[in-house]
Amino acid sequence: MAKKKKKTFRPKARLPKGMRDVESAEISAMSSMLETIRECYHLYGFEALETPVFEYSDALGKSLPDQDRPNAGVFSFEDEDSQWLSLRYDLTAPLARYVAQHYDALPKPFRRYQTGYVWRNEKAGPGRYRQFRQFDADSVGVPGVAADAELCMLASHTIEKLGIGRGQYVMRVNNRKILDGVLEMIGIDPKGEEDLEMRMTILRSIDKLDRLGIVGVEALLGEGRKDDSGAYTKGAGLPIEKIAKIIAFVGAGADERTAVLENFRTLVSSSVTGMEGVVELEEMDSLFVASGFGTDRIVFDPSIVRGLDYYTGPVFEAELTFEVKDEKGQPIRFGSVGGGGRYDGLIAKFKGIEVPATGFSIGVSRLYTALNALGKFSGGSGYGPVIVMVMDKDRLGDYQKMVGRLREAGIRSELYLGGSGIRAQMKYADKRKAVCVVIQGSDEQSRGEVMLKDLIEGMQKSEEIVDNKSWREGRPAQFAVAEAELVEAVRSVLARYGDS
Template structure:
C-alpha cells in the first residue's frame, strides 16, 4: 500500500486481562461493565480526563454541565476508576499509550494489576507468548496496548487494532490524525450461538474509507475520476433495438458503452446531464434525420464543457465547436468514438 513500517503500529491486548481487572475490582454488574468497556474503547478519541467522566457519573459533549448531549457514565467508585485509568495508561494525547513503552514493562504492569484472577493471569500469559513470537522481527511495529479492547461484546481473547502514525495535513494545512484503520480479534462464543457447539474463531475488519483517505493524502492513490461509459441516448422509443446494436458494436470493440435507461420520454438535456454525472467522454445520438442518412452524431462532452465558458479567440472557439459535435456514418461508429477517446487519452482500467 505504500505505508512505511514506521508509519503504522499493530496494537494488541487480550480481553481476558480486562476480565481479570473486572474480577479484581469487584465489578459484577454486566451492564455496568459494558459501559466501562465502551468508555475504554474511546481512549483513542478522548483524553484521560474525559474517560474518567465516562467511567464515573457521565460526560457532557459541550465540555461543561448543560452543554451538548449527556452520556451517562458507568458510575464506578473512585478507586475503581483509578485502577482502570492506571491500567490503560494516561496518554497526553489520545491513542498514544502504547508508544514508547516496552512490552516487558506493560506485561509486568498487567500481571500486577490482575492480581490473583485466574482468567486475568491466563490473558497475560497469552500476550507473553505472542510477544515472544513477534519480538525478534517486528519489535516496534507490534505493541501491547492495554487501551485496545474493541467495542464489541463477543470478543473473548486477543484483540488488535492497526493504527496509522502518519504526520499529514489536510488541504487547509491542518494536522490530520487517522487513528485505527482496522482491527479484530478472537471470539469463541459467537459462532456457537448458531451451531450449538464450541467453535473458536477469529475475524477482522478494515476501515476502507479512512484507509483510502490516508493513502490519498500520502499521494499513493490516484484520485482522478475515471471516465464513465459512452452513452447512447434515446431519441425514439421505437428505435431501442438500433440503439442497443450501437452499444453492442462499441462493446465488441472494447469500448465501454451503455444505452440511456431512464424514462425514454426525457429530453436530450436530461440525458446529457445523466451522461455528465457518469463522467462520459461522449454520447451517441441518432434521431430521424440521422437514421435516414445512415449516420450518427457524436457529441464530445469534454470539449462541450470547455467551450461553454470559453471567451477566447473566435477561431479557436469555432474549431472547438466543430470538434464538439460531428456526424459519422453508422459503419464508422467505432472509429468516430475512438477519435474522441484518443483526443482525451481515455483509457479504462
C-alpha cells in the same frame, strides 16, 4: 370546503434515518475495495461463506427481544408462526450458528471469511449508519494464540493493501484475561453475575481513555463525569485506592511491546488469569517479531477493551491515525475501522462443548470513507457511455444498429431512448459524462457518414469562445467519418482520454 384542493395521499420520498443510497461511483470503488480484502483473506487460506441477513433472534445470542423493547439494538419482527426473527447485527453470531449446525462436517480448524451488511437499531450519526458493511475473517477450533496473531497480521496486511501506509494506522492489542486480572486485584469477580454491572462500568471507562484521557477515566471510575454539554455520566463509585490501581494499569502503555508486557506482569502478578493473559501476549509478540511486525504496525495497549460480552482472550482493534479535513476544514478522525478478538465461549452456547475461536472484522463502510478522504478512489475514469443520438425517429433501426456495432466492439454505448430533441439529447450526454456522441442526420446519411462529437474537447473549446454566433456555428470538436469507420473513430476519441 369546496375551495380546498382534494388531498391525494402522497408518501413522502425519504430515507429511513441512518440509511443511505449508494450511487454508481461509490459502488465501483467499493467493489474494488471488497475485492482487495477478499484476495487478502483468500490468500491466507480462509474460505468464503454467506449466511442469510436474518436469523431467529435466539440464534443471534441475545436474550432478545423482550416484551417491552423488542427492538432494542436489533431490528426484529415476528414470523407467521410467532417466532422472532432479527436482522443480523454482526457476522460472528451467524458464524457461531453455522459452525454449531454443521460442526461434524466441517474441517477443524474451520477458517471462513464473509462480507455483508449488518444492521443496528441505534442512534445514527455522521459516519454512523444503521446499515453498514463488515468484512470478517474467523478461525474456529483454534486453541492457541497463533490464530489471534495471524489475524492481527492479516488485518495489517489487508489495510496496507488497501493503500493505507505504514504509520497511518496501527493495530492495538490487549487481552481480556489481563483486564480480568486487574478486576480480580480490586476484588471484583470477573466471571460472576453479581458484579456484572460494576465490571461493565469499569471496562467501559477504561475503553474511553483515548477520548477522555486519564482524568476522564478517573472521574468515571469515581463519582462520575459531567461533559461540556452538561450531560452527566454516573461513575462507578470506586474508592481512591482501587481507582489508582486501575489508572496505573491504564497508564501501562509504552512504545515497546516488551515494555508493556513488563508493566503488565508487575501489575497483575497476583492474578492467575491475569498472568495467563500476559503469557499469551508474550507468545503473540514473539510471533509478531518472527514475521517482522514491529511496533510501527502492532502495539499492545491496555485501554483496548472491545465489545463487552463474549470476548475471552486477546482483543484487537485497527485504528487509523491520520487526520483529514472535511469540506468545512474541520478535522475528521476516523478512529477504529475494525476489531476483533477471541470468543471461546460463543459456540458452546449452541453445542454445549467449548469450541475456541477468534475473529477479526473490518468496518468496511467506515474504512471506505477514510480511503475516500485519502483520495484513493479518484483514479476511476467516471466517464459515461457513448451516446448515439436520434435525429430522425423513423430511423431508430439504423441507430440501433450503430449501437450494436459499438457494443460488439466492447464500447460502452447506448441509443438515446428519451423523447426529446437534439438539444435535450446533448444535455443528456453531458450529464451522463459521455466522452463522445454519434450524430447522423439526413445530411450525414446522404454522404454515408456519421458525425462524432468529442464532448470533452468541446468543453475546453467553449472556454475560449465568447461570441455566441461563432460558438454556435463553429461546431467545435466535431468531425465526420465514413459510416464504415464508426467503431475505429469512436475508439480513437475514447483513447484520447484513456477510456477504452
